[in-house]
Amino acid sequence: MTERSRREMLCEALALGVGGAALAVVGEIGAASATPAEAAAEVAKFTGGKPAAKGRISIDLPEIAENGNTVPLTITVESPMTADDHVTDILVVAEGNPRPGLATFHLTPMSGRALVATRVRLAVTENVVVVAKTSKGEVFTEVKPVKVTIGGCGG
Amino acid sequence: MAEKPRIKLPTDAKKGEVIEIKTLIAHPMETGLRKDQDGKVIPRKIINKFTCEFNGKPVFSVDLEPAIAANPYMQFTARVEESGTFKFTWVDDDGTVTTAEQQIAVT
Numbered sequence: 001m002t003e004r005s006r007r008e009m010l011c012e013a014l015a016l017g018v019g020g021a022a023l024a025v026v027g028e029i030g031a032a033s034a035t036p037a038e039a040a041a042e043v044a045k046f047t048g049g050k051p052a053a054k055g056r057i058s059i060d061l062p063e064i065a066e067n068g069n070t071v072p073l074t075i076t077v078e079s080p081m082t083a084d085d086h087v088t089d090i091l092v093v094a095e096g097n098p099r100p101g102l103a104t105f106h107l108t109p110m111s112g113r114a115l116v117a118t119r120v121r122l123a124v125t126e127n128v129v130v131v132a133k134t135s136k137g138e139v140f141t142e143v144k145p146v147k148v149t150i151g152g153c154g155g
Numbered sequence: 156m157a158e159k160p161r162i163k164l165p166t167d168a169k170k171g172e173v174i175e176i177k178t179l180i181a182h183p184m185e186t187g188l189r190k191d192q193d194g195k196v197i198p199r200k201i202i203n204k205f206t207c208e209f210n211g212k213p214v215f216s217v218d219l220e221p222a223i224a225a226n227p228y229m230q231f232t233a234r235v236e237e238s239g240t241f242k243f244t245w246v247d248d249d250g251t252v253t254t255a256e257q258q259i260a261v262t
Contacts, residue, residue, distance in 0.1 A: 070224035081234075097222050098188055104218040105231075111215055112173030112234030118217075119224040121186075 036127070039093045039100035043131050043141075046091040046104070052141035057130050059144040060117075068122040068148040073102075077114035077132045077140065081107075087114040089133045096126030122148045160255050162243060167260040168235050176207065179228045180245050180253065186221035202227055204246040210239040235261050 043052075060074035079087045086109045092102040105116050114132070122128070125148050131141045160180040168174050180202065187199025199221060206216040215231045233241070238261045245253040 074230075094222065098186075099220060099222065101220040102222040103220055106213075106216045106218075107231075108212075108214055110209060110212065110234055111232055113232040115230075115232050116215075116217075117228075117230035119228050121222045121224050 036095045039095040039129060042093050042100045043091065043129060046089070046131055047133070047139050050137075050139045052131055052139040054141060056140045057132055057142035059128065059130050059142055061128060061144050061146050064147040064149060065122055066149055068124075070119045071122050071146065071148075072117070073120050073128070074115070074117040075105075075130055079114045079134065081109055081112055081114060083109045084135065086111070086135050087132050088135050090114070090116065091131045092120070093129045093131075094120070094122055094126050095129065096124040097121070098123060102128075122146055124148055160243065160245065160253060162241075162255055162257050164241065164257060164259065166258075167262065170236055170261050171234065172261075173232050173234045174259070175230065175232055176241070177228070177230045178205075178207075178243055178255075179226060181226050182245075182247070184219075184221065184223060184225045184227060188221070200248050202245050202247055204244075205229055206244045207231070207233070208242045208244075209233060209235070210237070211242075214241075235259060237261055 056078045058076045062071065065071040075090060077087045077090065079085065087107050090105040093100040094102055102120050103118065107114055126146065128144050128146055129141065131139065133139055158181040160178060163177040165174055182202050183200065184202065185197055185200040187196065189197045191197055201219060201221050203219050205219060207214045214233050217229060219227060238259060241257050241259065243255045
């Protein structure tokens with residue numbers, strides 16, 4: 001047996017294990033992907049064309065998602081969450097997915113905190129954009145790039 | 156959905172406390188973009204709406220897109236001021252509505 005590097009061995013093992021999932025994913029991304037422009041259009045529809053300020057939002061996503069089929073996502077927005085000042089809606093879009101929209105969360109003062117977490121699908125290495133609206137009419141946004149290595153090797 | 160959704164929230168809390176709620180429902184979340192072995196498109200079938208109410212008042216809801224992973228997991232918070240019942244609702248593309256309820260005692 002010729003000497004093989006640890007990396008090669010690892011890649012092979014991954015290729016075997018992830019093979020099934022990868023096949024399924026290839027089918028998914030076969031469709032044309034959205035462009036950042038489409039994602040921006042989605043955001044504009046959500047904000048009603050209002051300019052969004054940076055900050056207040058923190059996005060917790062893995063830097064590298066080994067399996068794009070289920071990527072944990074946590075969003076926290078700084079807000080007192082009182083009756084007259086709370087986050088009402090949070091939009092999440094991904095710039096490279098077949099369809100840019102991921103989810104829209106609707107919160108109320110009863111939420112107590114503006115914290116949501118779910119698991120999303122990401123097709124390729126792309127930017128995830130989060131936009132939050134507050135009851136005072138403020139709009140905040142934040143972007144986080146995620147590296148997606150679907151096949152397990154390279155990418 | 157034959158399987159019962161899983162819900163995790165405390166059984167009791169202090170008045171005004173912000174509690175954490177985690178839910179998960181078994182569902183394939185078929186995107187409508189995948190093809191089967193014969194090249195036919197597998198029709199879209201996802202949970203498109205999730206809502207949480209407390210004593211009949213809306214607390215939290217989500218519009219889900221096909222980009223939410225299979226077996227949709229949702230984690231969020233709620234401020235509780237009185238004892239009562241949380242009601243969770245999942246709406247499928249085909250119109251199926253799954254509901255679950257859980258009580259909380261607030262002191």
